[in-house]
Amino acid sequence: MRLRPFRHASLLLTTLLVLLVASVCAPAQENRLPDIGSSAGTVLGPSQQAEYGRMLLAQLRHYGYVLEDPLVESWLQATGTRLAAVSDDPEQRFTFFMMKDRSINAFATLGGYIGMNAGLVLAAETEDEVAAVLGHEIAHVTQAHVLRGVERAQRDSIPILLAMLGAIAIAQSAGGNSADDASMAALASAQGLMAQRQINYTRSNESEADRIGIRTLSRGGYEPEAMASMFERMQSVSRTNQGGERERLPDYLKTHPVTTTRISEAKDRAERLSRDMVTTTTATPDAVRVERVRIDGVTVPEGLRVIDNPLLPSSLTLSGGLDAAPSREFGWARERLRVLSANTPDAAIREYDRMARAGALDDAQRYGLAVAHLRSGRGAEAATIFTGLLDRYPGDLWLDLGLAEADAHAGRAAAADRRFEALLERMPRNPAVAMGYADVLVTRNTAEAGRRAQAVLRPLLGANSGDPAFQRTFARASEIAGDPVRAGEAWAEAAFFGGREEQALVQLNTLKKRDDLDYYARARIDARIAQITPVVLELRRQGVRDPDLRRR
Template sequence: MITVKHTQSILLRTLLAMAIALCSLASVAQTDRIPLPDMGNSASGILSQKEERQYAQALLRQMRALDVLVDDPLINDYFQSMGFRLVAQSDKPDKEFHFVVLDESRINAFAAPGGVIALHSGLILAADNEHEVAGVLAHEVAHITQLHLYRALESSQRMTVPIALAMLGLILAGGGSGEAVQGALMGGTAMSQQMQINFTRHNEYEADRIGITTLSLAGYDPEGMAGFFSKLQRLTRPNGEGPPEFLRTHPVSVNRIAEARNRAQNMPRVQPGNGLDFLIMQSRLRAMAESKPVDAIAWFRDQLDQGHTQARDKALKYGLAIALQRHTEYDEARALLQELLAEEPDRLAYQLQMSDLYLDEDRDEYAIEILGSLYHSFPGNHAIAMQYAKALLANEDPQRAETASIILRQQILYRDEDPALFALYARSANIAGDKVRATEAIAESYYQRGGIKEAIEQLERLTQKEDLDYYERSRVSARLMEMRIEIADMRDGERNS
């Protein structure tokens, strides 16, 4: 029997594949410079700004619902910062973007409507340095800023993106029910047949040209893009199916690599440094992505035996410490972290991992001491705030839970689409005795994971409580109305498409 979860996963893969394919369609824009002239509103008019935002949020919620995103504050903050650094130097620095890391071993990346850019974890692990990953991101940013998706749709006279995302909305509006998923999946079959469009490589060349300029302006090595493309051409997939997925969705030729390299040579070069920040995030991703910690331990030990640069060896030790901790080998993990901290006592990744180790060992006070100091030095840092709140909640003390609630409410002001943040806030509010705020936060956590029906049910039950004060009832009722309107809009959009 095919489960709802399975069919949801199939549909999401279809939608993501379409997003990738759309980025390979023909584009009429040809230019070498930033900023570019406005090519008119017809292409961008396929979706309004409001629709773009709604579709991006719907896609992100469904990704979370299917648990295909890497959910780690340190990793996400690092690659989001990289993405926004590039956007700031693009010709559309004010455009809304969303950068995510997919828990997917295939080497690929894609851009989707609404400014969603996804890196596969496999691509990050295949890169040698941050400049190569930044090159891929710059390429995807250019796909969006140059309206490649919309221009392709305009030229083909097909409304594939609105149809695809209306289907996504149907699933969300149906709360992931079997009928909603199966109905959308049937639509997906016809939709995939509709995608038989002749692709060209013009937009890929344009994304290269614009992306390399953006890469250089953002302070990254402009050689990063060509270097990564060249490396991928030399790789073959381990199962013998041919080149990495990235080359299937982003065709790379010798001429294209040569052109990218020539363009990069005419731009200021960047001294790459030791790249330790990237190597640490890469090791963290590898240690956390491996389903069997013992396999990760073996991989890191083997790499350390081979000998590398000092920076890479540090990153490998950090990754080994995480893998050992996951395997409950706490003593060796602690020894490695202490060695790393002795050399760099202020490196945040090491400090946070040591605090996490203390929490696993039920040594909460040691973790709170580290995290309290970090939080007071960097109160806006999301990874620190989340870890500090978790530590404060470890012994379920109401007073500490109130402190955690204050910390998390500050984070929600800037990250109101993070389900893990709302889930942790719900726990803190519940321990602190604020049952209303706890239920509201649970509802938001459901909502951000694609469970809008479950979110509505939570809020409806809350409105039935007789002891809500005027402000609580007004707040809950207003949010409930917003969700009901959103479901109605999703269903209308599906019918119209």
């Protein structure tokens, strides 16, 4: 059983989650006619939806449930964006984020914010299966299921909201086990009411999300069969856990029930889609890309060879089947998540030891073991594994970055700097490279290292301004570089995007009182105060207050 040391934080998080997204689970009436009279989309405008989604993500970060890692984030965002670009609403902006929890779950909420638990990735065998879940959640957004849920909740979900407000009041104003028990009772009552109202939602919206999700999966170049295989995998997990210490059902199945009929329908849709697709493989000296291509009205014979058509490039291969090579990056991401979601790095090492006793570790698992050694402070051991893997996969970003960090932890600063500088020259705007290098630099705690870290991070400030981990690193770099104003602004941004909006406002108002501000710095701070103030007022209206500030 995994330890949960922050029980009180878990309570507050659960309460906030239900408060903000309970309405997503409320059922919409099944409507087979064109949606002419629905007000979905007018209940909340796009900017309001995005702001509620941002607030939810900020609170999840505040309670420590979001897994902040630039490599994992980049992989997840790339996978999700690939699907979103071919969805029914490619103009919708999506934000994908990873949760630390090892339970199997994912959810969509307002503004295109989609969260996925680390446990779901660990349960998947291929990137296609992860993409299947993302495609399903994307469909919940593009088909306005979330907005329809909000519309219905505004009409008749007062009991749910009252229960949630009561749970928040208890959790914020009282302590001890009795408060926890009372809050959990309120949550159980509210969630029971939600579960009772869930049936129609699963029968109509879930079916539509499956149908649209499989189509999006196919359009994005993934195997449409992956949705059915992921459903079967989750069903298998639920049977394995029956009667054990863990819950009988994965969390995902509680809100997305899987039946034999649903699996059969997913298989049937996938089979029909597969008839119209082929797989293309494009190879370059550094990488191989496998994509599915629609061939409307064309039959591709089995065994088609590139040399049969001299107009095709020699690097292109076609096949009538869908036997794409597994994604190496998915393997790295899954094993990195195994380490980052473990209770401690040493616990992750013990997990790999158990896996090794059952059979030799594959390359992805060896990568995970190296990451675990790195995070436990064993830089030399990590470097040995990374070096061996780089011999097999030269130029791989995940391995190059890991070796650079391992060199730094092993005390080989010059070697680490050479590797980081080479990576920066190759990928100057890659967040994982920039943040990895900056993190190493700030540990040296010298003004020169701080200025170099600032220079490395500054080109990425615009694209990563909403990342609290990025802002914290930039704040620390600015501090040791002797730039207190920039440091203060960055700390405030880290607080804002980390769910401490009131603290961000206090920090900016304090920073504004400095005598050494120039015109531009004062203008930036004034503008940010004007932007954050309405957010804080809205949070207060909803009953969300910063407990640290209230105790002052």
